[in-house]
Amino acid sequence: MLLAIDIGNTNIVVALFHEDEITHEWRIHSDPNRTADEYSSIILSFFRDNGISQSYIKSGVLSSVVPLLIGPFIRLMENIIGRKPIILGPSIYDKLPVTIPKSALHEIGTDLVANSVQAFVEYKKPCIIADFGTALTFTAIDDKGNIQGVAIAPGIKTAVNSLFTNTAQLPSVPLEAPENSLGTNTIHSIQAGIILGYKGLVESLIDKIKTDLSKKCNLKYEDIKVIATGGLNSVLKPITDVFEFVDKQLTLKGLKRIADLF
Numbered sequence: 001m002l003l004a005i006d007i008g009n010t011n012i013v014v015a016l017f018h019e020d021e022i023t024h025e026w027r028i029h030s031d032p033n034r035t036a037d038e039y040s041s042i043i044l045s046f047f048r049d050n051g052i053s054q055s056y057i058k059s060g061v062l063s064s065v066v067p068l069l070i071g072p073f074i075r076l077m078e079n080i081i082g083r084k085p086i087i088l089g090p091s092i093y094d095k096l097p098v099t100i101p102k103s104a105l106h107e108i109g110t111d112l113v114a115n116s117v118q119a120f121v122e123y124k125k126p127c128i129i130a131d132f133g134t135a136l137t138f139t140a141i142d143d144k145g146n147i148q149g150v151a152i153a154p155g156i157k158t159a160v161n162s163l164f165t166n167t168a169q170l171p172s173v174p175l176e177a178p179e180n181s182l183g184t185n186t187i188h189s190i191q192a193g194i195i196l197g198y199k200g201l202v203e204s205l206i207d208k209i210k211t212d213l214s215k216k217c218n219l220k221y222e223d224i225k226v227i228a229t230g231g232l233n234s235v236l237k238p239i240t241d242v243f244e245f246v247d248k249q250l251t252l253k254g255l256k257r258i259a260d261l262f
């Protein structure tokens with residue numbers, strides 16, 4: 001089995017693969033103050049609760065956008081699999097089926113690289129990947145697998161939390177689309193501003209990126225595929241048709257595909 005770990009700013013996703021299938025997936029809140037032993041205890045408890053023997057896990061791959069957690073998780077994974085995991089980063093980018101601009105080698109999030117690898121290899125088309133995480137990112141890839149650029153906006157939940165943190169009298173609201181944009185109470189008004197506002201942001205920015213990518217790389221606008229991933233893409237999916245493919249496990253699949261190269 002392969003142990004794949006994707007460390008994000010808010011959550012850590014831990015997954016096990018048997019061949020090409022994700023058999024188990026868990027989430028842990030990201031906390032740089034936790035030790036490797038504490039994280040190890042949590043992950044090993046997942047294995048025990050699901051009857052998984054540590055001896056079945058033979059390899060590992062790690063992606064992290066939280067620098068403070070890279071070292072602890074390398075040690076953790078070494079203890080589980082008995083050797084150093086594959087660490088996604090600039091030292092292996094030249095072996096990947098996508099090309100990262102030199103100016104972005106040390107800046108682009110490794111999760112976005114994993115997304116790009118999976119999307120480009122699976123769909124074999126120029127594409128835009130919208131990743132709905134702590135940040136909302138749009139990664140553009142041309143028909144040759146070159147990452148042409150990334151656009152970043154605050155994630156939906158980040159925007160919501162900011163609104164509630166700085167306004168004492170606003171209630172917390174469910175992330176659901178309202179029937180229309182004319183809110184007649186506070187909850188519906190917030191939903192109109194946040195959900196419909198983000199719908200406009202996503203649709204407008206994807207249109208702009210498609211236009212710029214098609215001009216820059218001599219592509220047909222309609223040939224550029226749009227893929228959504230990340231936990232909160234489901235908030236917008238019912239009210240927009242801009243996403244041609246939705247894959248919540250795109251990052252994990254990309255990590256597996258990268259691990260298979262080594």
